[in-house]
Amino acid sequence: MREKTHRMEKVNMMLRKEISDIIFEEYQTPKDNLITVLNVDTKADLSSAEIYISVLKNEESVIDDLNKISGHIRYILGKKVRIKKIPKLIFKKGYAV
Numbered sequence: 001m002r003e004k005t006h007r008m009e010k011v012n013m014m015l016r017k018e019i020s021d022i023i024f025e026e027y028q029t030p031k032d033n034l035i036t037v038l039n040v041d042t043k044a045d046l047s048s049a050e051i052y053i054s055v056l057k058n059e060e061s062v063i064d065d066l067n068k069i070s071g072h073i074r075y076i077l078g079k080k081v082r083i084k085k086i087p088k089l090i091f092k093k094g095y096a097v
Helices: 006-026 059-068 070-080
Strands: 035-042 048-055 088-093
Touching (some): 006 035, 059 088
Parallel strands (some): 048 088
Antiparallel strands (some): 035 048
């Protein structure tokens, strides 16, 4: 596996912030639930990005919901960031260290 380039690290950090903001603004979650984007791992060709999240309650349900609306999140992301290709978004369970 190749070492991540500085550019890809910057892309991952930018996507993490923007996706986190979009989830906060767009995803209807109960006030007592907390969704945290822990990490983003984008393929070098920008074909896909795995988004690792932590959820306080109903984790599997929230991850399923986010994967169902990933196309909408991707659309909004495309309006907010300037990269040559917006990757397909795949939400997964993350583990906080």
